[in-house]
Amino acid sequence: MKQKFLLASILLFGAVSASFAQSDDSDEENVVVAPHYSTDEYVGFGGKKNDVKLDFNFGWFISEFVDRHGEGHRGIFGGGMSLMYEHVFNKGYGFGVNGIYEQGDGSDIMTVVLAPSFVYYGSKDKWTYGYSIGLGFGRFSMVSSKYGDDDGNGLGYFVQANIERRISKHFGFGAGLRVLNITASKPKNNSYYDTHIHGTGSVRFTIGPRFYF
Helix, strand or coil: CHHHHHHHHHHHHHHHHHHHHHHHHHHHHHHHHCCCCCHHHHCCECCECEEEEEEEEEEEECCCEECCCCCEECCEEEEEEEEEEEEECCCCEEEEEEEEEEEECCCCEEEEEEEEEEEEEEEECCEEEEEEEEEEEEEEEEEECCCEEEEEEEEEEEEEEEEEEECCCCEEEEEEEEEEEEEECCCCCCHHHHCCCCEEEEEEEEEEEEEEC
16 A cells, blocks of 8 residues: 555656646747747838839939940930839748839930839848849930930840838838840941940939838
Protein backbone atom coordinates (compact mmCIF):
# COMPACT_ATOMS: atom_id res chain seq x y z
CA MET A 1 0.00 0.00 0.00
CA LYS A 2 2.78 2.34 0.91
CA GLN A 3 4.57 1.43 -2.33
CA LYS A 4 1.45 2.20 -4.38
CA PHE A 5 0.99 5.55 -2.59
CA LEU A 6 4.65 6.42 -3.13
CA LEU A 7 4.43 5.51 -6.82
CA ALA A 8 1.25 7.57 -7.26
CA SER A 9 2.92 10.53 -5.55
CA ILE A 10 5.92 10.29 -7.84
CA LEU A 11 3.71 10.14 -10.95
CA LEU A 12 1.60 13.10 -9.76
CA PHE A 13 4.73 15.16 -9.03
CA GLY A 14 6.14 14.29 -12.47
CA ALA A 15 2.91 15.30 -14.23
CA VAL A 16 2.72 18.63 -12.40
CA SER A 17 6.40 19.33 -13.12
CA ALA A 18 5.92 18.52 -16.81
CA SER A 19 2.89 20.80 -16.95
CA PHE A 20 4.85 23.72 -15.47
CA ALA A 21 7.75 23.04 -17.82
CA GLN A 22 5.42 23.02 -20.83
CA SER A 23 3.83 26.27 -19.71
CA ASP A 24 7.23 27.94 -19.35
CA ASP A 25 8.32 26.73 -22.79
CA SER A 26 5.10 27.99 -24.33
CA ASP A 27 5.57 31.45 -22.79
CA GLU A 28 9.15 31.58 -24.01
CA GLU A 29 8.09 30.60 -27.53
CA ASN A 30 5.48 33.35 -27.57
CA VAL A 31 8.08 35.95 -26.57
CA VAL A 32 10.44 34.86 -29.33
CA VAL A 33 7.90 34.44 -32.11
CA ALA A 34 5.71 37.45 -31.41
CA PRO A 35 6.63 40.25 -33.86
CA HIS A 36 7.52 43.69 -32.54
CA TYR A 37 6.12 45.46 -35.61
CA SER A 38 3.71 44.91 -38.45
CA THR A 39 5.38 43.67 -41.61
CA ASP A 40 3.02 45.89 -43.62
CA GLU A 41 5.01 48.90 -42.41
CA TYR A 42 7.92 47.71 -44.48
CA VAL A 43 6.04 46.85 -47.67
CA GLY A 44 4.81 49.32 -50.26
CA PHE A 45 3.89 52.84 -49.20
CA GLY A 46 4.13 52.57 -45.42
CA GLY A 47 1.51 49.82 -45.34
CA LYS A 48 -0.65 51.34 -48.07
CA LYS A 49 -0.80 49.55 -51.41
CA ASN A 50 -1.70 52.45 -53.75
CA ASP A 51 0.07 55.68 -54.61
CA VAL A 52 -0.75 58.60 -56.92
CA LYS A 53 2.16 60.84 -57.93
CA LEU A 54 1.75 64.32 -59.38
CA ASP A 55 5.23 65.43 -60.41
CA PHE A 56 6.85 68.46 -61.95
CA ASN A 57 10.05 67.67 -63.82
CA PHE A 58 13.06 69.66 -64.97
CA GLY A 59 16.24 68.60 -66.73
CA TRP A 60 17.89 68.18 -70.09
CA PHE A 61 17.44 66.49 -73.42
CA ILE A 62 20.61 64.43 -73.89
CA SER A 63 19.76 63.51 -77.48
CA GLU A 64 21.17 65.62 -80.29
CA PHE A 65 19.05 68.15 -82.17
CA VAL A 66 20.31 69.46 -85.50
CA ASP A 67 19.65 73.08 -86.39
CA ARG A 68 18.97 74.47 -89.86
CA HIS A 69 22.70 74.93 -90.43
CA GLY A 70 23.41 71.25 -89.81
CA GLU A 71 25.00 71.78 -86.38
CA GLY A 72 24.11 69.40 -83.54
CA HIS A 73 23.02 70.56 -80.06
CA ARG A 74 22.72 68.59 -76.82
CA GLY A 75 21.74 69.52 -73.28
CA ILE A 76 18.63 71.54 -74.14
CA PHE A 77 16.94 72.44 -70.85
CA GLY A 78 13.22 72.08 -70.21
CA GLY A 79 10.40 71.30 -67.80
CA GLY A 80 7.20 69.31 -67.74
CA MET A 81 4.92 67.25 -65.54
CA SER A 82 3.70 63.71 -65.03
CA LEU A 83 0.83 61.81 -63.42
CA MET A 84 1.36 58.25 -62.18
CA TYR A 85 -0.76 55.65 -60.41
CA GLU A 86 1.06 52.72 -58.78
CA HIS A 87 -0.12 49.59 -56.94
CA VAL A 88 2.03 47.10 -55.03
CA PHE A 89 1.31 43.61 -53.73
CA ASN A 90 2.45 41.94 -50.49
CA LYS A 91 6.11 41.63 -51.50
CA GLY A 92 6.41 45.27 -52.59
CA TYR A 93 6.34 44.51 -56.33
CA GLY A 94 3.53 45.81 -58.50
CA PHE A 95 2.51 47.82 -61.54
CA GLY A 96 1.89 51.40 -62.59
CA VAL A 97 0.11 53.51 -65.20
CA ASN A 98 2.06 56.58 -66.32
CA GLY A 99 1.47 59.76 -68.29
CA ILE A 100 4.60 61.86 -68.83
CA TYR A 101 4.97 65.20 -70.59
CA GLU A 102 8.29 66.96 -71.23
CA GLN A 103 9.27 70.04 -73.19
CA GLY A 104 12.43 71.95 -74.01
CA ASP A 105 13.68 75.21 -75.50
CA GLY A 106 10.51 76.96 -74.43
CA SER A 107 7.76 74.86 -75.96
CA ASP A 108 9.50 74.20 -79.30
CA ILE A 109 10.25 70.56 -78.38
CA MET A 110 7.59 68.35 -76.76
CA THR A 111 7.49 64.68 -75.81
CA VAL A 112 4.68 62.51 -74.42
CA VAL A 113 4.86 58.97 -73.05
CA LEU A 114 1.84 56.84 -72.05
CA ALA A 115 3.02 53.56 -70.57
CA PRO A 116 2.42 50.82 -68.03
CA SER A 117 5.29 50.06 -65.70
CA PHE A 118 6.77 47.47 -63.37
CA VAL A 119 7.41 48.91 -59.89
CA TYR A 120 8.92 48.02 -56.53
CA TYR A 121 8.53 49.96 -53.26
CA GLY A 122 9.54 49.43 -49.66
CA SER A 123 9.30 51.59 -46.54
CA LYS A 124 11.20 52.22 -43.35
CA ASP A 125 10.06 54.63 -40.66
CA LYS A 126 8.61 57.64 -42.50
CA TRP A 127 10.51 57.03 -45.73
CA THR A 128 9.50 55.15 -48.87
CA TYR A 129 11.94 54.19 -51.61
CA GLY A 130 11.56 52.39 -54.92
CA TYR A 131 11.84 52.37 -58.68
CA SER A 132 9.75 51.93 -61.81
CA ILE A 133 10.49 50.68 -65.32
CA GLY A 134 8.00 51.65 -68.04
CA LEU A 135 7.47 50.73 -71.68
CA GLY A 136 4.73 52.01 -73.96
CA PHE A 137 3.65 54.63 -76.50
CA GLY A 138 5.90 57.64 -77.14
CA ARG A 139 5.51 60.73 -79.27
CA PHE A 140 7.69 63.76 -79.90
CA SER A 141 7.13 66.89 -81.93
CA MET A 142 9.27 69.89 -82.79
CA VAL A 143 8.15 73.18 -84.28
CA SER A 144 11.15 75.50 -84.13
CA SER A 145 12.62 78.31 -86.16
CA LYS A 146 16.04 77.04 -85.07
CA TYR A 147 15.69 73.27 -85.41
CA GLY A 148 12.95 73.02 -88.02
CA ASP A 149 9.80 70.93 -87.91
CA ASP A 150 9.76 67.26 -87.04
CA ASP A 151 7.53 64.74 -85.28
CA GLY A 152 7.19 61.02 -84.79
CA ASN A 153 5.43 58.23 -82.92
CA GLY A 154 7.27 55.26 -81.54
CA LEU A 155 8.39 53.35 -78.49
CA GLY A 156 8.68 55.25 -75.22
CA TYR A 157 10.54 53.73 -72.27
CA PHE A 158 11.90 55.02 -68.96
CA VAL A 159 13.59 54.10 -65.70
CA GLN A 160 12.85 56.14 -62.58
CA ALA A 161 14.16 56.01 -58.99
CA ASN A 162 12.08 57.59 -56.22
CA ILE A 163 12.34 58.51 -52.56
CA GLU A 164 9.36 59.79 -50.58
CA ARG A 165 8.72 61.25 -47.13
CA ARG A 166 5.35 60.29 -45.70
CA ILE A 167 3.76 63.13 -43.74
CA SER A 168 0.62 61.18 -42.82
CA LYS A 169 -1.02 57.85 -43.69
CA HIS A 170 -2.50 59.32 -46.87
CA PHE A 171 -0.15 62.13 -47.89
CA GLY A 172 3.54 62.62 -48.58
CA PHE A 173 6.11 64.39 -50.69
CA GLY A 174 8.64 62.84 -53.04
CA ALA A 175 11.47 63.36 -55.50
CA GLY A 176 13.11 61.23 -58.15
CA LEU A 177 15.44 60.90 -61.09
CA ARG A 178 14.22 59.65 -64.48
CA VAL A 179 15.86 58.67 -67.76
CA LEU A 180 13.39 58.61 -70.66
CA ASN A 181 13.80 57.74 -74.33
CA ILE A 182 11.56 57.73 -77.39
CA THR A 183 12.60 55.80 -80.48
CA ALA A 184 10.64 56.37 -83.70
CA SER A 185 10.89 55.15 -87.26
CA LYS A 186 13.36 57.07 -89.40
CA PRO A 187 11.97 59.68 -91.80
CA LYS A 188 12.51 59.23 -95.49
CA ASN A 189 14.89 61.38 -97.53
CA ASN A 190 16.93 62.55 -94.55
CA SER A 191 20.56 61.47 -94.67
CA TYR A 192 21.20 62.54 -91.04
CA TYR A 193 19.04 59.72 -89.71
CA ASP A 194 20.84 57.11 -91.79
CA THR A 195 23.43 56.99 -88.98
CA HIS A 196 21.48 58.48 -86.05
CA ILE A 197 18.48 57.27 -84.05
CA HIS A 198 15.29 59.17 -84.77
CA GLY A 199 13.85 60.17 -81.40
CA THR A 200 14.70 61.85 -78.12
CA GLY A 201 16.40 61.07 -74.83
CA SER A 202 16.23 63.02 -71.58
CA VAL A 203 17.36 63.09 -67.96
CA ARG A 204 14.92 64.73 -65.54
CA PHE A 205 14.58 65.41 -61.84
CA THR A 206 11.02 65.02 -60.52
CA ILE A 207 9.34 66.47 -57.45
CA GLY A 208 5.77 66.61 -56.19
CA PRO A 209 3.05 65.44 -53.77
CA ARG A 210 2.08 61.81 -53.07
CA PHE A 211 -1.35 60.44 -52.20
CA TYR A 212 -1.60 57.01 -50.51
CA PHE A 213 -4.65 54.80 -50.12
